[in-house]
Amino acid sequence: MSDYSSELHIALLAVQRAVILTKRVFNEKAKGTVSKDDKSPVTIGDFGAQALIIKAIKHAFPKDEVVGEEEANTLRENKALSNQIWELVKGTKLDEPSSDAALGGELESEEDMLKAIDQGNSKGGNKGRIWALDPIDGTKGFLRGGQYAVCLALMVDGQVKVGVLGCPNLPVDDKEPLDAKSGEDASDGPGRGVLIGAVEGQGATSRPLGTGTLQNPSAISMRPIQDLKDATFCESVEAGHSSHDDQAEIAKKLGITKPSVRMDSQAKYASIARGAGDVYLRLPTSKTYEEKIWDHAAGDLIVREAGGEVTDVHGNRLDFGVGRTLKNNKGVVAAPKASHNEVVEAVKAVLGSKAS
Ligand SMILES: Nc1ncnc2c1ncn2[C@@H]1O[C@H](COP(=O)(O)O)[C@@H](OP(=O)(O)O)[C@H]1O
Ligand SMILES: [Mg+2]
Numbered sequence: 001m002s003d004y005s006s007e008l009h010i011a012l013l014a015v016q017r018a019v020i021l022t023k024r025v026f027n028e029k030a031k032g033t034v035s036k037d038d039k040s041p042v043t044i045g046d047f048g049a050q051a052l053i054i055k056a057i058k059h060a061f062p063k064d065e066v067v068g069e070e071e072a073n074t075l076r077e078n079k080a081l082s083n084q085i086w087e088l089v090k091g092t093k094l095d096e097p098s099s100d101a102a103l104g105g106e107l108e109s110e111e112d113m114l115k116a117i118d119q120g121n122s123k124g125g126n127k128g129r130i131w132a133l134d135p136i137d138g139t140k141g142f143l144r145g146g147q148y149a150v151c152l153a154l155m156v157d158g159q160v161k162v163g164v165l166g167c168p169n170l171p172v173d174d175k176e177p178l179d180a181k182s183g184e185d186a187s188d189g190p191g192r193g194v195l196i197g198a199v200e201g202q203g204a205t206s207r208p209l210g211t212g213t214l215q216n217p218s219a220i221s222m223r224p225i226q227d228l229k230d231a232t233f234c235e236s237v238e239a240g241h242s243s244h245d246d247q248a249e250i251a252k253k254l255g256i257t258k259p260s261v262r263m264d265s266q267a268k269y270a271s272i273a274r275g276a277g278d279v280y281l282r283l284p285t286s287k288t289y290e291e292k293i294w295d296h297a298a299g300d301l302i303v304r305e306a307g308g309e310v311t312d313v314h315g316n317r318l319d320f321g322v323g324r325t326l327k328n329n330k331g332v333v334a335a336p337k338a339s340h341n342e343v344v345e346a347v348k349a350v351l352g353s354k355a356s
């Protein structure tokens with residue numbers, strides 16, 4: 001049986017390399033945004049990071065498939081944008097040549113880059129080895145100057161085996177508690193940037209994000225909370241992604257008085273997994289929206305390996321084996337194992353009272 005050590009190693013290095021690129025874009029005023037068909041934004045950072053990571057995976061594990069969020073169609077029609085991304089991608093490498101070589105080195109050409117982006121077109125499913133990739137999660141936060149994450153997970157037969165989150169704007173210090181402002185005006189200056197990883201059955205770790213070989217990891221775990229009244233809750237900044245009103249009602253029901261922490265991206269999963277916060281709620285805002293597997297795969301495993309439980313609002317585990325979306329689930333409830341049931345009951349009570 002595989003211990004997934006080489007998959008974890010490649011995933012950590014690939015995310016670390018992609019963050020070199022996303023940080024350059026984050027710190028530029030013009031981030032090269034275009035709108036997708038669903039009107040959501042995508043930047044040169046999203047495309048560039050997807051190309052770099054898929055190149056690395058296909059080099060190390062040529063037979064594996066990838067479910068990536070982005071596709072290159074728009075770029076093939078917009079040469080100027082494609083050129084701009086290529087200028088960024090072609091110079092991006094890890095400082096340590098042997099680490100960069102493990103990822104297959106640089107992409108060969110602009111066409112090679114577009115092809116890599118399009119290799120994220122797997123349909124997903126519950127057979128074989130499939131990676132789920134969100135090159136920039138929290139693109140709206142990325143544009144606003146908030147939190148964002150580079151997210152990569154390996155699923156085997158529909159089960160998440162390896163998960164990695166690169167969070168350039170979170171503090172390196174695992175124990176720095178979240179407060180109501182943690183999601184605002186984020187920066188990637190000194191003391192910031194964390195790389196979280198997990199393998200099924202082997203726990204979760206964190207280490208500072210670097211630019212070459214991987215730094216030493218420390219084990220992370222969720223904070224033991226005696227009473228949910230003292231919990232710190234995280235939710236999306238975007239009210240269109242998760243209902244702030246329902247979450248406030250649930251918090252009230254549980255006796256929570258602290259204001260919620262609004263934060264973009266899977267930085268929420270990363271934060272609760274390392275004990276900087278406690279509970280992450282994502283409450284459906286529409287009957288039709290299906291959550292995307294790349295928005296949750298890495299975070300789901302990392303929180304569960306850190307001593308948490310992750311389910312949908314009905315208390316069912318997230319099902320990553322049914323395609324590119326979580327069509328069997330609604331919303332997300334992530335909490336320490338011992339408190340998870342109590343949170344789900346409060347969620348059911350509040351959402352149930354609104355069912356028509
Ligand atoms: N109506 C909706 N409900 C829930 N999630 C949505 C949504 N519309 C978009 N999203 C997803 O929310 C993600 C951001 O999550 P959060 O709100 O926690 O920061 C987006 O990821 P991207 O930024 O990668 O596109 C996008 O996939
Ligand atoms: Mg997006």
Ligand SMILES: [Mg+2]
Binds near residue numbers: 294
């Ligand atoms: Mg996302």
Ligand SMILES: [Mg+2]
Binds near residue numbers: 046134136137138139
């Ligand atoms: Mg994204």
